[in-house]
Structure formats: C-alpha cells, structure tokens
Amino acid sequence: MIDREVRELEKAVEQIWEIATVKMGLDPFPVNFEIVPATVMYEVGSYALPGRYSHWTFGKAYHRMKMMYDFGLSRIYEVVINSNPSYAFLLETNSPLQNKLVIAHVLGHVDFFKNNHWFSNTNRRMVDQTARHARRMEEYEFTHGRKVVEEFLDAVLSIEEHIDPHFFIRKESDDQDKKTDKRKKEGRYDDLLTKSELGEDESPPTASEERARRSKVRLPEKDIVYFLMKNSPALEDWQRDVMSMLHEEMEYFVPQMQTKIMNEGFASYWHSRIMREMELSDSEHIEFAELHSGVVSPHKGQLNPYYLGYKIFEDIEKRWDNPTDEEREKFGRKGGEGREKIFEVREVDNDISFLRNYLTEELCEELDLFVYELVDDEEWTVTEKRWERVRDQLVANMTNFGFPYIEVADGDYEGNSELFLMHRYEGVEMDIKYARKTLEYVHKLWGRMVHLETVVDEEPMVLHYDGNEHTED
Amino acid sequence: MSIQRNDWSLQRKGLIDQERHKERVRDAIKKNLGSIVSNESIILSDGKRKVKVPIRSLDEYKFRYDYRKKKHVGTGDGNTQVGDVIAREGQPGQGRGPQGGDQAGQDYYEAEVDIDEIAKLIFEDLHLPYLEDKAKQAVQSKTTRFTEIRRSGILSNLDKRRSILENIKRQARETGEARLGRFKKDDLRYKTWEEEIKYExxxxxxxxxxxxxxxxxxxxxxxxxxxxxxxxxxxxxxxxxxxxxxxxxxxxxxxxxxxxxxxxxxxxxxxxxxxxxxxxxxxxxxxxxxxxxxxxxxxxxxxxxxxxxxxxxxxxxxxxxxxxxxxxxxxxxxxxxxxxxxxxxxxxxxxxxxxxxxxxxxxxxxxxxxxxxxxxxxxxxxxxx
Known part of the structure; x- marks a missing residue:
C-alpha cells in the first residue's frame, strides 16, 4: 500500500470514528488498525488470537484459508481482536472503500465487545496472556518433547468446548477458597526447603481425607475440562497447567460463540449506517452497495449470521421507531426509540435471547426461514415452515454452542475411580463414531475406564472404553 | 485510534504449524499405506502426480451431533414450501450454517499427496528377491558420488565447510587464536567425484x-x-x-x-x-x-x-x-x-x-x-x- 493510500485511510479512520461516536452514539474501545498482507491476515484468522501456542490444527486451518485465498475462492476482509485497545487487521490489497467499510464494521464489533453484558468478564489483555501461554507451551515442548505435548493437546482440544460458560462465577468462589487455604503459596526457594519446613504434611491423604475431598466435588459437572484438570488421577502438573491455559482461552471465545449472530448483525447494521454518512463518489457508492449486499445476503439453504442479525436489528429499529397502534397501547412504545432500543439489546442479549425476543413472524416470513432434515437417508427436505417451530429449532441448534450437552455424572463410578459422562439427550443423537474416538481422548486424560451414556434409536446406550477396547450396552 | 504497518510476518507461526500439519499428514500416510496403496484416485490417476486421498486419522474428533439426524434451519428465496427438496445426499457441505460447532458434512480429511512420495515410502523395503549374478550383465546404473577432497578443483565444487575449517586451523597455527580470518589459496578444499557404474x-x-x-x-x-x-x-x-x-x-x-x-x-x-x-x-x-x-x-x-x-x-x-x-x-x-x-x-x-x-x-x-x-x-x- 502506498503512503498516499495510508494517509487517506488515516483520514478515513478519524472521520469514521467521529461519525460513529459523536453522531451515532457508539462507545467502542480505541482501536489500532494494522495494515497487513494476506499471509498475516490468514495467520491471525486461523489462530483467532495472534501469538497463540503452536498446534497442527492451526496450521491446517491456515493452510486451508490460504489456499482458498490463493484460488480466489474466499477472502477474509477483517479480523478484530477483543482487547483494550482493540486490534483490527486490514488487508493491504483491499480497495480504499473496502477498508473504509471494514473500519466502520470493526467499530460496531468493538462497541459490542465493550458494552455487551456477556463480554463483561472477558480479559481485555488476552493477547498478552496468550503470548505467555505460548511461551509456557514452548517450555513444555522443550522439557517433555514436542510429540508428547502435541498428543496431549490433541486430547484436550477434543473436549475444549465443554466448559461452563458461567465459569467466572466459580472462579471468584475458588479465589475465596484459596484465601482460606492454610497452605503457603509456592515460593521460589521451595526446592531448597524440606517438606516440614514448608509446612507440608508428608503423609499421603488418608481415606477419610480423600472422601472429604471427593465430597467437595460438585456433580454433575458441566465443565469437563475443569473437572478433569482438578480431579484426574492421571495428569502431571504441566498437563494440568496446559488444561488451565486452554480453559482460559476458551473462556475468551465463549462470549463470541454466544453472540455470533448479534455481533455480526450489529456490526453490519452500523457499517451500513456509518457509510451512509460518508461522502462517497458515485463509483464508491456502487462498490459499497455491491459489497454490503454481498455481506448481508442470504445463502440459500444456509444461515448467514450477518444477514439474519442485520435483518433483526433493522426490524427492531423499525418497530421501535414506528410502533403500531397496538404496540403503542399495549407496550407503551412512544415511537422514535429505535436506536435506543438497539443499544439496549446489544447490552443485555445473547443470540438465544435475541432470537427468542426479536425474531417475529413477519421476519420469519420475509427471510423465508424453514426447518429441513434428511428424509429416507436421501433427500434434504423442508419439513417445517410454522414460524414458532422454526424459531425454536434455531434456538435449540444454538444451545450449548451447537454441541451436545454432556456432563460429568460421576468421577468414582462403581467405587472404582472410573469416569461417567452423561449426554443430556434432547432429541438429537450424537455421532457415535466420533463419540468413541473422543472417548479415547478422554481416557487419555482420565487414565482409567471412561463411560458415556447417550441415546441411540430412542434407547439409552452406554459407551465404554477401557484403553484398549470399545464396548457398549 | 491509529493506523499502523507493523511487520507481523516475523512471527511466521502459520508456516511453522502448517509444517507440523504436513508432518502429521506424512505420518498418517505411513500408517495408512495399506489403504492408500489400493486407493482408486491413485490407481486411476492417469499420470497425474498429485492425488487426494482420505486420511481418517487427521480428523479432529469431538463430541458432536449426528449431522444426518439433526434438524437444520435455512433461508430460502421467498416461497419455500414444506416438502421442497433443497439438496440430495452425497453433496457434502450442503445446508451448513456457519455457526461454530456445526461443521459436520465432510467426515474425513482429504490430504493431497504426491504419488512419487508415496511410491518412495512403499518401495523403501522392496526389492527383487533371490537376484543372482548371471553371465550376461546388462542391467546397469550410473551414479555420481563425491568421494574425495582435494586442494585444487573448480570453484563450483568448493567445499565451504572444510575450507573454513582449514582457515581456522591455519589461523590457530599462525596467530594462536582459532578464528576465521582472511582466506588464502591454501585453505581452499574442493570436492571431486567418481562415476560409479553398478552392474546388476x-x-x-x-x-x-x-x-x-x-x-x-x-x-x-x-x-x-x-x-x-x-x-x-x-x-x-x-x-x-x-x-x-x-x-x-x-x-x-x-x-x-x-x-x-x-x-x-x-x-x-x-x-x-x-x-x-x-x-x-x-x-x-x-x-x-x-x-x-x-x-x-x-x-x-x-x-x-x-x-x-x-x-x-x-x-x-x-x-x-x-x-x-x-x-x-x-x-x-x-x-x-x-x-x-x-x-x-x-x-x-x-x-x-x-x-x-x-x-x-x-x-x-x-x-x-x-x-x-x-x-x-x-x-x-x-x-x-
């Protein structure tokens, strides 16, 4: 990118910031925009956070993204990091107008990050934290061998989504526990002191102490990663540390997974409103119109979160700006409150409540939403058009970020320290082949027999894995 | 608010991990030679050098729903009716929303492999058994091998490592300090080769x-x-x-x-x-x-x-x-x-x-x-x- 273009972009950033904050009332974190080549864009995109630890799955994602880009099949326009200040990446080969749209879009995201309730516990210095994680991971690779760490990561990553989205609540109470813990904190000269000098009890825990510890374990436990990290008899300290790092990174991603539709819809709504205020040439107007309609277009047979979220936000604006007589009477809407309402929604909702509260019958019809499923193992067929059913299906599919809801039901199954996982079946069966393979990973983490109860053909079924063989009953 | 042009490419993380991924692919190929050897896309490759073969062990296994038994939600073009068929099986990736965690459809990873590379792995331990020396020797192969180091030769065959070593040794002799100094003609060493004709x-x-x-x-x-x-x-x-x-x-x-x-x-x-x-x-x-x-x-x-x-x-x-x-x-x-x-x-x-x-x-x-x-x-x- 030549300097003149950079200066033009600098001016645009100032202008867009002015429009967004002063005129529109957005309240984002400050943003550092980085102009980067495609390789960097895809690197940040595939790791979701810059400077993360190494793992082959990131390399796989990077390779796929780069291929798609090289073949002209797709391109990422923007990557934005939720931190304070935020980082956003602009592709150096984007046209000036594309970058302006991206800047406006990014400010929407960053406002959302800052003000949406579900992000209120996010670590805003996560980039520093991931860099620390990456360094620690490197040390572990050095000490224990790359393959060993990699294989362990394979296992943890297989269950990484199974954490408690409200984990921060527990973290606070855990911290309280620590304060009352009599044991001294780890000091840097500990290795020079004897255990009695350190005040540590040298005798192993008695059976009653062990029972007491177990009784403190809360069951059922939704946070499988946390449970294994705390209670697995098979893990070494470094492995528990790796799990805590991955858990922490997942805590950062969870709010984004919970607000995908809202976040993209909100950013798209704002880029369109902001760009309307910009002075654009005729050709830029056309370029903008094309780009915008590309971003918020329906993908036939699929669900484009940008499109769905954008449509709902526009509909909210319309309904609160110009309420019907009934709405005025029944809900006391005064009219002209569209923008105010939008800001309120961005503050309190997540995707599930957003869809429940604001996806209306009219909207379902306009978007031509439908439920489809595989019929006779052959044809993907539309099976439902009634709007409430469609909405409920949509909400159901988003529950638990689209993953089966699985809990630890018992960590001492049959008094034998075996792990019993329970799938809370809600009408959709699990992929059994994948479940078996994942159980192998869980076994690696737990070190003893693992079980998973689920439902197949409407009958309960328990999968077992003992480290060698899969059985079921 | 600022615009910056930092050089983020210094990290090169993506490339490093891409290499790790490739390593995984290579390992997986080695482990799966049995099924790759008889893979249609190779046998019927018609001279293509690179083919795609499914490699199961590169899947990222997770607890997930059975994609085919799940109900999905999509958008239509305005007049979709109950009973409409929007896709047929065998078209993987159809109707998938971009929501995280719902990325089923394709249930194995396809790696692009070089047939020559696979061939190398397969042939590693193979040979013609009970091969005997026969009266008429016609099977021959000519190989070039660098076998010797000399003080004279052509510059393109300069052995840099040895030359540097010689230089350091000479410096040590002359100055008492083992470090790299100016080169003299004496320091230079050249590789020479021999042609080996192998009769089989x-x-x-x-x-x-x-x-x-x-x-x-x-x-x-x-x-x-x-x-x-x-x-x-x-x-x-x-x-x-x-x-x-x-x-x-x-x-x-x-x-x-x-x-x-x-x-x-x-x-x-x-x-x-x-x-x-x-x-x-x-x-x-x-x-x-x-x-x-x-x-x-x-x-x-x-x-x-x-x-x-x-x-x-x-x-x-x-x-x-x-x-x-x-x-x-x-x-x-x-x-x-x-x-x-x-x-x-x-x-x-x-x-x-x-x-x-x-x-x-x-x-x-x-x-x-x-x-x-x-x-x-x-x-x-x-x-x-």
Whole structure:
C-alpha cells in the first residue's frame, strides 16, 4: 500500500470514528488498525488470537484459508481482536472503500465487545496472556518433547468446548477458597526447603481425607475440562497447567460463540449506517452497495449470521421507531426509540435471547426461514415452515454452542475411580463414531475406564472404553 | 485510534504449524499405506502426480451431533414450501450454517499427496528377491558420488565447510587464536567425484493376469492395483528390467502394457495356457543362464478342473527355471479367508507343488491386502541363496 493510500485511510479512520461516536452514539474501545498482507491476515484468522501456542490444527486451518485465498475462492476482509485497545487487521490489497467499510464494521464489533453484558468478564489483555501461554507451551515442548505435548493437546482440544460458560462465577468462589487455604503459596526457594519446613504434611491423604475431598466435588459437572484438570488421577502438573491455559482461552471465545449472530448483525447494521454518512463518489457508492449486499445476503439453504442479525436489528429499529397502534397501547412504545432500543439489546442479549425476543413472524416470513432434515437417508427436505417451530429449532441448534450437552455424572463410578459422562439427550443423537474416538481422548486424560451414556434409536446406550477396547450396552 | 504497518510476518507461526500439519499428514500416510496403496484416485490417476486421498486419522474428533439426524434451519428465496427438496445426499457441505460447532458434512480429511512420495515410502523395503549374478550383465546404473577432497578443483565444487575449517586451523597455527580470518589459496578444499557404474544382473518380470469372465470389477481392480505398483516399483528401482505382459482366459497371449491394464474380461479359465506361453517366452528370449526371471500370476483361482494337473505340472516347470514364482489369488470382496473354496488353485498349489521354497502364494480378499501382498512378494527374505 502506498503512503498516499495510508494517509487517506488515516483520514478515513478519524472521520469514521467521529461519525460513529459523536453522531451515532457508539462507545467502542480505541482501536489500532494494522495494515497487513494476506499471509498475516490468514495467520491471525486461523489462530483467532495472534501469538497463540503452536498446534497442527492451526496450521491446517491456515493452510486451508490460504489456499482458498490463493484460488480466489474466499477472502477474509477483517479480523478484530477483543482487547483494550482493540486490534483490527486490514488487508493491504483491499480497495480504499473496502477498508473504509471494514473500519466502520470493526467499530460496531468493538462497541459490542465493550458494552455487551456477556463480554463483561472477558480479559481485555488476552493477547498478552496468550503470548505467555505460548511461551509456557514452548517450555513444555522443550522439557517433555514436542510429540508428547502435541498428543496431549490433541486430547484436550477434543473436549475444549465443554466448559461452563458461567465459569467466572466459580472462579471468584475458588479465589475465596484459596484465601482460606492454610497452605503457603509456592515460593521460589521451595526446592531448597524440606517438606516440614514448608509446612507440608508428608503423609499421603488418608481415606477419610480423600472422601472429604471427593465430597467437595460438585456433580454433575458441566465443565469437563475443569473437572478433569482438578480431579484426574492421571495428569502431571504441566498437563494440568496446559488444561488451565486452554480453559482460559476458551473462556475468551465463549462470549463470541454466544453472540455470533448479534455481533455480526450489529456490526453490519452500523457499517451500513456509518457509510451512509460518508461522502462517497458515485463509483464508491456502487462498490459499497455491491459489497454490503454481498455481506448481508442470504445463502440459500444456509444461515448467514450477518444477514439474519442485520435483518433483526433493522426490524427492531423499525418497530421501535414506528410502533403500531397496538404496540403503542399495549407496550407503551412512544415511537422514535429505535436506536435506543438497539443499544439496549446489544447490552443485555445473547443470540438465544435475541432470537427468542426479536425474531417475529413477519421476519420469519420475509427471510423465508424453514426447518429441513434428511428424509429416507436421501433427500434434504423442508419439513417445517410454522414460524414458532422454526424459531425454536434455531434456538435449540444454538444451545450449548451447537454441541451436545454432556456432563460429568460421576468421577468414582462403581467405587472404582472410573469416569461417567452423561449426554443430556434432547432429541438429537450424537455421532457415535466420533463419540468413541473422543472417548479415547478422554481416557487419555482420565487414565482409567471412561463411560458415556447417550441415546441411540430412542434407547439409552452406554459407551465404554477401557484403553484398549470399545464396548457398549 | 491509529493506523499502523507493523511487520507481523516475523512471527511466521502459520508456516511453522502448517509444517507440523504436513508432518502429521506424512505420518498418517505411513500408517495408512495399506489403504492408500489400493486407493482408486491413485490407481486411476492417469499420470497425474498429485492425488487426494482420505486420511481418517487427521480428523479432529469431538463430541458432536449426528449431522444426518439433526434438524437444520435455512433461508430460502421467498416461497419455500414444506416438502421442497433443497439438496440430495452425497453433496457434502450442503445446508451448513456457519455457526461454530456445526461443521459436520465432510467426515474425513482429504490430504493431497504426491504419488512419487508415496511410491518412495512403499518401495523403501522392496526389492527383487533371490537376484543372482548371471553371465550376461546388462542391467546397469550410473551414479555420481563425491568421494574425495582435494586442494585444487573448480570453484563450483568448493567445499565451504572444510575450507573454513582449514582457515581456522591455519589461523590457530599462525596467530594462536582459532578464528576465521582472511582466506588464502591454501585453505581452499574442493570436492571431486567418481562415476560409479553398478552392474546388476539381468532380470525379466512376467506379469500374468487372468481376464476370464469370472474376474469381476473388484478382482480386476485388485490385480490392477498390484501390478500398478509392481511396474512402478521395478521402473524406479531397476534401470533396465524387462517386463513381458501376458493375459489369459482359455488362451494366453502376450499383450502391450496398455492392453494389459485396460482389457475387458470374457470366457473361461485355463491357467496352463498362460504358463506354457511364459515358458515359451523364457525359452526363446530369456535363457535362465543369463536372466533372473520372475513370473507373477493373478487370478481368482477358478480354473477348469481338468486343467489343474497340467497347471501344477507347468507351474513346477516354471519354478524350476525362475528365481521366484508369485501367485496371488483374489477372493470375493469382503470374503474372509476361511471361506475360500478348496478347489481353488492356491490350495492346490500349496498342496501339490514340488518346489515350494521358490513359490509365494497370497490370498487377497480386500483392497487393504494389496500392500501386504507387495511386501510378501518383494519383501526381505533370504537373498543370495
């Protein structure tokens, strides 16, 4: 990118910031925009956070993204990091107008990050934290061998989504526990002191102490990663540390997974409103119109979160700006409150409540939403058009970020320290082949027999894995 | 608010992890050679150098829903009705929303692999067994090897490492300090090479394929996969191995390589016809005194009953003239080995051949058996007997 273009972009950033904050009332974190080549864009995109630890799955994602880009099949326009200040990446080969749209879009995201309730516990210095994680991971690779760490990561990553989205609540109470813990904190000269000098009890825990510890374990436990990290008899300290790092990174991603539709819809709504205020040439107007309609277009047979979220936000604006007589009477809407309402929604909702509260019958019809499923193992067929059913299906599919809801039901199954996982079946069966393979990973983490109860053909079924063989009953 | 142009490329994380991923792919290929060897996209690659093969062990397993048993939500173009079919199975990726965690559809990872690379892995341990020195030595390969270091030579063959070492040694001698200094002509060392001409014994391989009516798609495919790798293996490892292709049903004839791999099937099976032709070919063109001879025969073993005695007699005769006789019997797809019919040729050979030690018979019921068969025929065994 030549300097003149950079200066033009600098001016645009100032202008867009002015429009967004002063005129529109957005309240984002400050943003550092980085102009980067495609390789960097895809690197940040595939790791979701810059400077993360190494793992082959990131390399796989990077390779796929780069291929798609090289073949002209797709391109990422923007990557934005939720931190304070935020980082956003602009592709150096984007046209000036594309970058302006991206800047406006990014400010929407960053406002959302800052003000949406579900992000209120996010670590805003996560980039520093991931860099620390990456360094620690490197040390572990050095000490224990790359393959060993990699294989362990394979296992943890297989269950990484199974954490408690409200984990921060527990973290606070855990911290309280620590304060009352009599044991001294780890000091840097500990290795020079004897255990009695350190005040540590040298005798192993008695059976009653062990029972007491177990009784403190809360069951059922939704946070499988946390449970294994705390209670697995098979893990070494470094492995528990790796799990805590991955858990922490997942805590950062969870709010984004919970607000995908809202976040993209909100950013798209704002880029369109902001760009309307910009002075654009005729050709830029056309370029903008094309780009915008590309971003918020329906993908036939699929669900484009940008499109769905954008449509709902526009509909909210319309309904609160110009309420019907009934709405005025029944809900006391005064009219002209569209923008105010939008800001309120961005503050309190997540995707599930957003869809429940604001996806209306009219909207379902306009978007031509439908439920489809595989019929006779052959044809993907539309099976439902009634709007409430469609909405409920949509909400159901988003529950638990689209993953089966699985809990630890018992960590001492049959008094034998075996792990019993329970799938809370809600009408959709699990992929059994994948479940078996994942159980192998869980076994690696737990070190003893693992079980998973689920439902197949409407009958309960328990999968077992003992480290060698899969059985079921 | 700022615009910056920091050089983020210094991290190069993506490239490093891409390399880790590639390593995983290579490991997975090694572990899956059995299924890759007989993969259609390779056998039918028609000279393409890179092919895609599914590699299961690179999946990222998670607890997930069964995509095919789940209800999905999509958007239409305005007048979608209940009952409309929006996609058919077999079109993976259809109707997938971009929501995280719902990325099912394709349930295995397809890696792009280089056929040459796979070939290298497969051929690593293979060779022509019982190869003997014969009177006429024609098989030769010329290799260049850098064998010596000299003080003079041409600059392009400068051995930098040794030259630097010499320089440091001289500095140490002269100044007492072992460090790199100005170069003198004396420091320079050059590599020189020798041409090595390797003589190998003459060898002829005679692939024989049953193309009778009972050789259905699967059986033909198995024979074809085996010979695909065998021919490739011979051409890679040996500079000058002769290959004579023979196909047979009730009659046998010598065919070109192309005919051999593409011929359609018909008629009954008279195995002895092929062995007689092979013996004729050997007698006329490849006298055993001068040649190492390797006939390989693939058949479903469904020989005419009345021909079995003759087939055994000629097979013994073949074995007596050649280094190794390989026979592969292809079963029905998925049939387990104990179901083999007792009247089939393999069991007859195993019972009645007089010269068992130069006979290798294998049974193939499954695509995965092709790789073990290759190893069985061309694997390490008591050579130089």
């Amino acid at each position: 014994s003459n060898a002829v391989v005679i692939p024989i394929m049953d193309v009778s009516g009972s050789m259905g798609e699967f059986k033909k495919y198995i024979a074809r996969s085996f010979y695909f790798w065998m021919v490739r293996f011979l051409r890679t490892k040996y500079d000058n191995v002769k290959i004579v292709f023979i196909s047979h049903h009730t009659e046998a004839k010598e065919v070109t390589e192309e005919q051999f791999f593409t011929q359609g099937e018909s008629g009954g099976t008279v195995v002895s016809s092929a062995y007689r032709l092979a013996l004729d070919v050997i007698q006329e063109r490849f006298p055993p005194g001068d040649w190492n001879i390797y006939p390989f025969h693939f058949s479903d073993g469904d020989n005419y009953y009345s021909d079995n005695d003759e087939a055994v007699r000629l097979a013994d005769e073949l074995i007596a003239t050649c280094n190794l006789f390989g026979y592969g019997e292809i079963g029905e797809e998925g049939a387990s080995s104990y179901r083999r019919s007792s009247g089939a040729l393999l069991s007859i050979f195993k019972d009645r051949l007089k010269l068992q030690d130069r006979f290798v018979g294998v049974r193939i019921d499954d695509k995965e058996d092709v790789y073990p068969a290759l190893k069985e025929f061309f694997g390490v065994r008591g050579e130089h007997v």
